[in-house]
Every structure is written in C-alpha cells, then in structure tokens.
Amino acid sequence: MATPRRFLRPFLYTSAAAIAGGGALYYVYRPRTIPGSEPASVPPPRYTEDGRFHPPRFPLVKTRDEQIADLKRSSGGHATGDAITAKGILGALTGSREEGAVQGHRKQDGDEPYDLLVIGGGATGSGIALDAATRGLKVALVEREDFASGTSSKSTKLVHGGVRYLEKAVWDLDYNQYKLVKEALRERKYFLDTAPHLSNWLPIMIPVQNWWQAPYFWAGTKFYDFLAGSEGIESSYFLTKSKALDAFPMLKQENLFGALVYYDGAHNDSRMNVSIAMTAALYGATVVNHVEVTSLEKDANGKLIGARVKDKVQEKNGQKPQEFSIKAKGIINATGPFTDAVRKMDEPETPEIVAPSSGVHVILPGYYSPSKMGLIDPKTSDGRVIFFLPWQGNTIAGTTDAPTAISQDPIAGEEEINWILSEIQAYLSPDLNVRRGDVLAAWSGIRPLVKDPHSKNTESLVRNHLITVSDSGLLTCAGGKWTTYRQMSEEAVDEAIKRYNLKTSPLLHAPRVSGSEMIDDAAPLDGSCQTHQVRLIGAHGFSNTLFINLIQHFGLESIVAKHLTESYGDRAWTVAALSAPTEQRYPVRGLKISALYPFIDGEIRYAVRHEYAQTAVDVLARRTRLAFLNAQAALEALPTVIDLMTEELGWSKKRQEKEWHNTVQFLASMGLAKSKLNVTRKDVESGKAGEYDEHERKLYSRHDQPADMMESDSKFAPGEKPIISADSPVNR
Numbered sequence: 001m002a003t004p005r006r007f008l009r010p011f012l013y014t015s016a017a018a019i020a021g022g023g024a025l026y027y028v029y030r031p032r033t034i035p036g037s038e039p040a041s042v043p044p045p046r047y048t049e050d051g052r053f054h055p056p057r058f059p060l061v062k063t064r065d066e067q068i069a070d071l072k073r074s075s076g077g078h079a080t081g082d083a084i085t086a087k088g089i090l091g092a093l094t095g096s097r098e099e100g101a102v103q104g105h106r107k108q109d110g111d112e113p114y115d116l117l118v119i120g121g122g123a124t125g126s127g128i129a130l131d132a133a134t135r136g137l138k139v140a141l142v143e144r145e146d147f148a149s150g151t152s153s154k155s156t157k158l159v160h161g162g163v164r165y166l167e168k169a170v171w172d173l174d175y176n177q178y179k180l181v182k183e184a185l186r187e188r189k190y191f192l193d194t195a196p197h198l199s200n201w202l203p204i205m206i207p208v209q210n211w212w213q214a215p216y217f218w219a220g221t222k223f224y225d226f227l228a229g230s231e232g233i234e235s236s237y238f239l240t241k242s243k244a245l246d247a248f249p250m251l252k253q254e255n256l257f258g259a260l261v262y263y264d265g266a267h268n269d270s271r272m273n274v275s276i277a278m279t280a281a282l283y284g285a286t287v288v289n290h291v292e293v294t295s296l297e298k299d300a301n302g303k304l305i306g307a308r309v310k311d312k313v314q315e316k317n318g319q320k321p322q323e324f325s326i327k328a329k330g331i332i333n334a335t336g337p338f339t340d341a342v343r344k345m346d347e348p349e350t351p352e353i354v355a356p357s358s359g360v361h362v363i364l365p366g367y368y369s370p371s372k373m374g375l376i377d378p379k380t381s382d383g384r385v386i387f388f389l390p391w392q393g394n395t396i397a398g399t400t401d402a403p404t405a406i407s408q409d410p411i412a413g414e415e416e417i418n419w420i421l422s423e424i425q426a427y428l429s430p431d432l433n434v435r436r437g438d439v440l441a442a443w444s445g446i447r448p449l450v451k452d453p454h455s456k457n458t459e460s461l462v463r464n465h466l467i468t469v470s471d472s473g474l475l476t477c478a479g480g481k482w483t484t485y486r487q488m489s490e491e492a493v494d495e496a497i498k499r500y501n502l503k504t505s506p507l508l509h510a511p512r513v514s515g516s517e518m519i520d521d522a523a524p525l526d527g528s529c530q531t532h533q534v535r536l537i538g539a540h541g542f543s544n545t546l547f548i549n550l551i552q553h554f555g556l557e558s559i560v561a562k563h564l565t566e567s568y569g570d571r572a573w574t575v576a577a578l579s580a581p582t583e584q585r586y587p588v589r590g591l592k593i594s595a596l597y598p599f600i601d602g603e604i605r606y607a608v609r610h611e612y613a614q615t616a617v618d619v620l621a622r623r624t625r626l627a628f629l630n631a632q633a634a635l636e637a638l639p640t641v642i643d644l645m646t647e648e649l650g651w652s653k654k655r656q657e658k659e660w661h662n663t664v665q666f667l668a669s670m671g672l673a674k675s676k677l678n679v680t681r682k683d684v685e686s687g688k689a690g691e692y693d694e695h696e697r698k699l700y701s702r703h704d705q706p707a708d709m710m711e712s713d714s715k716f717a718p719g720e721k722p723i724i725s726a727d728s729p730v731n732r
Contacts, residue, residue, distance in 0.1 A: 127489030154445025159265030197569035361398030450479035514540030538569020555588025
C-alpha cells in the first residue's frame, strides 16, 4: 500500500501544479475581443442590385434656437417650434425637415418645469444630462461657453485607472486611492464599449533602468491587470533592452535594462464630450451652449426653483441679450473649476471646496514617439509622473501639477514648458535635440480637485469626487476625473432623484440613434441607470474598416477618411456628404482647412448644423482639434473657418472681425507667439503671419535659417516668404 501512495502523491501534486499553471496561462493569454475590432452593429450601406445607394438616415437633434425656445417654455414664456423629426443625409445637406419622418425625441410637457437643470456642459454635466434623459426625466443643460471649453478638453487624453494612484494606495494603505483605481478600471471598459470610435487601447511603456526595478514594476503592472479583471483587454509584459528599443527607437540606450508595457485607454476628450451632450439631446434633453446663468431663483421658503440666464450669442452678434428664467424642480452644479462661483450664487458665505491645480501639456511633432506606443516616466526629477503619448498624429507630453488661480483660458508658463522639455530630454536618445521650437502647442488645464484639509500639496490630493446638497437644494458634483465621469453622473442623478422626489420612467419614444431599425436603442431604458450600455452618437455603425467604405463612395483621401471615422464614427457619412468637391481627380471630396492635418470643410458645416458650434474657437479647438495640435496652423486656417461659418450662420462683417480677435486671443492660451496677437487676416493670407524676430525664432520656429534656398526659386515676392533669407549664402 505504501508504494502506490508514494507515487500517487507526487502525481497529484504535479497534476495540481499543471492545472494551476495552465489556468494562469489561459487567463493571461485567453482570447479577448478588442473594442472596435468587431463588426459594426449596423453594417455600412451598400449598392442595391439596381445600382442605387441608400446612405444612412440618422435622427437629428433640435436646432439651438428650438432648444432655447424649450427653455423659455419651462417658465410659461411664449415659444414656438415643433418637435424635431429625423432626416437623412440629403435633408442635412439642404437643411429641410421632412414630414412624416420618424419621431426623434421623447415627448415633453411643454410648460411644465424641468425635473433637473444642469449648470455646466463639461464631461460631468453632459453625463448627468444623458443619464437623466435616459431615465425618462425632463432635463435641461446650459453651458456658459462651449461643451468641453474648460478642463474637459485639456486632459492628458487618457482613460485610465491610474498606476500612480495604485502605487500610493499600496504604500500608504489608502483605501480611497484603491477604490478610485478600481472604479476607474471598470469605467475604462464602459468608455471603450460605448464610444469605440473615440477611444482606443494604448500600450504604455515604463523604462527600466536597473535590474532590481524590473520585479517592482512587474508586480505593479500585474496587480493593475488583476484589478482590471474582465474589464482588462491585454496583459502587461516585459521587454528586453533590444525589444524596448525596437518598439520605442527614440529611447536613450544608456543605463536601459529593459521595459514593462501595460495597457490603458486613450480618447479624444472634447469630441467625446460633444458626443455625450449631443446624445443627451437626441434622447430628449434640452442642451444649449453659450447660455450663462446670471442668478439663481428661490421661492418664499428659500428653496431653489430655477435660474435666470442669458444667451451670449446675442451679445456676440451685437445685440442686447434678453434674460429669461428656466424653472426646474432641482438644480445641479457641475461647473468644474468654477464650482465655488455657482455655490456662492446660492450662498455667498459658503466655504470653498475646490482646490484648483494647473496641468500643463505640450504638443510635439509625431516623430518623437511611435504611433502606437506611449511612455510614462514614473519618477521625474521632482518626483512627479510625466506621460509621453501619441495623439492625433502628434505627441503629447505632460503634465505638471501646481496650485493655480482660476481663469477661463489659462496660459502655460515658459518655466513649466521648459520643465517638461527637460524631463523629456532626460529619457530620449542624446541624438535627439528637444527644442523649444518643436512645441507646436502648449496649454494649461485646471483640475477641479476636491480639497483635503490634511493634504500639504495638491499633488497628493485624491481625484475622488464629492456630491453635496445645500440647504436651498443646490446639488453640487465636484472633483473626480474624466475616466469616472459616468459613475459621477450616475451618483449625482441618484442623489437628485432622492432629494427632489423625482419619478423615473421607461423611455417609450427613444430615437433610433443608429439610424437603423436593426437596433432598438430603447430596449434597455427601463427608468434605471443604463448609461454603461447607452452607445453614443456614431458608435453603432463604426468599425475599423469603415473608412474604406467612405473612400470607395466619396473618393476621400485615405488619411481624411480614417480621421473622420475615428472622430465621428458612422456620422462620418454625413460629414463626408457635407464636404465640397475638390475639382481634382483625387481626392474627389474634402477641402482641407490646413495642409498639415486631415481636417476638412465638411467638419465645419457639420459642427454648425449638428453640434451647436457658434464660434470659430468652438470649431478649431473642440470640434476639430487643430488649435490643440498646432496653434500656428490654427491661425492660418482661421480665415477659411470664419468664411465657412459665415456661410452657415450669416455673420455680419462686425461679427467676423470679433471672431477674428477672440480666436487669436484664445490661440495665445494654446501657445501662439505673443507677436501674433495683433496679426490681421491680411497678414495671414499673405504669408507674413509666419515671420518671427530673432528672439521668437529661437522659441517658436521649427527650423533653422535655410542656407540652400535661392530667392529665384521662390514663387513669393521678396519679403513674403520668411524662411528664405536674403542673407543665405546662396543668395550672396
């Protein structure tokens, strides 16, 4: 009996170890579906047997004027306007509204007050509007500037749990940090599921300089994978020195032992924000930008019953804005860094709860990083973390973290820009000279951190959110981060329903957001929170191969078609249809507003007609991302943008001049040279806007004075082409 047992025990141990090891290997290497890689829920249109092509027919949001009329109706004011109906691409081109089309909005009680009025059109405010609308509530949202005009457009463009927060959670035994990471990892997956065209998985490299760092970083990234669980997509892995340099050739070889690579999400933040707001509008929310709250209204008992607002577009058009009231059962303050300003409208003596922190980012040319690999430096010279990521064809680097004053368009300081550049130079190859002139754009975003009385500096503040309700009934949702906007919105609406005694209901008249009868968008909308599965505008018909269909049908340039599908999803069909012919053999459609980037004229028309763009800054900064990618290129595109918006909105000469001035001033906050602040349209169109004095040439110019270009080779008149110098050796 002893002999069988002697052999049986090792056999069982070996079998158990093999099963455990096999299970672990399967867990790590199990097949997973990458968001965006699966076929579109709604396949692209095709030619019928008789040779006809039927483009998608998408439901439309109400016009901005009709939304304002709805706001006025809530207080019993006179307003006109019928419910908006769905129409197809051809209708979008003509601006007509077809009779007998499918109803695209939930029925609202005309003169009844709103259930909720949301102040602030950033990620959180727009998320609250979408959550409330899909629960059957009557909700309005007003934004003083534009959707994502503040912090929500100035992020690091990551959708992440936060590896540094996880490190702090472990070393400090901080449950709040751990909870934040866990929550963010879950929300990261929802992000990529509901908007696969605007978000994607991104491998991020952690350089390892000493052998003993390898097990530390390996353990950290594996723990990060473990916390993500089924919400993860790919497991982290180790790269040897040679493999690391192959994946990221720009890395400095000296003292490089290897690298760890983990996965996080990346996204187009302002386009995500606009899509959330427009999806909320499709589901029946009244969503209006450029409407400012001037005061809050209370009843005889001191309880909030509404707000006074004014339309700032009227001011821009040289008219006196008319103030009007919006009545609502509950008011939610979701104004990010400006949270305390709204709270003081309610209670002037209330203590401040937001600790504003400045985060500076710079944009560098795309050749500084691989197109599909980011990098994180977990320990900079002062202990902070810096990211170095591919984004929209360029490279984004940042960020800083320092206390700041609150302003609408803060300007990145030279000291902060130079700090980022010096940190970048430290881990890039010495063959690469990171110059100040390589900075295409630089901006400062204000993080609305919630104050922690026990914290000594803002860098150690937790990015948790806070929901509070004042005695008069103002519900404030503050703090948090982009990745957790949906969770914050859900909790804010939950609290509002409880505080204001609101009744949710199934959404019986939900629009066909996909533009197809194949998808029933109303199916899960039973009155509970379903935003984790409510797909945003553009998501239903998106796939990684959709751009090919656009090329074949519209004759778009390949890079333009890919850009459109990754910015608009299936709505790229509409954008392409709104694009003018080029009068060339190829591309057939799509006039670029900048020769350096894939943004085209159809995007400006789409932004005005379908996304409430009201200013040139709305288009250059938040519908397209040109201002964030290249401030000088945005300046050079400004005449084209103003002309196209004038065609759409009928701007007067005075309004065009105002738009020019306001946009140039805004571009200063994007890193435009100070000498360009008084540049005229004539200067830009003549090419003189590219001139720099010797001091600014060192700061802003991306090239040295050329010594191999003859004046006789130029098509420009003398003095009109600044990069050709009469002092060049060949011209002497």
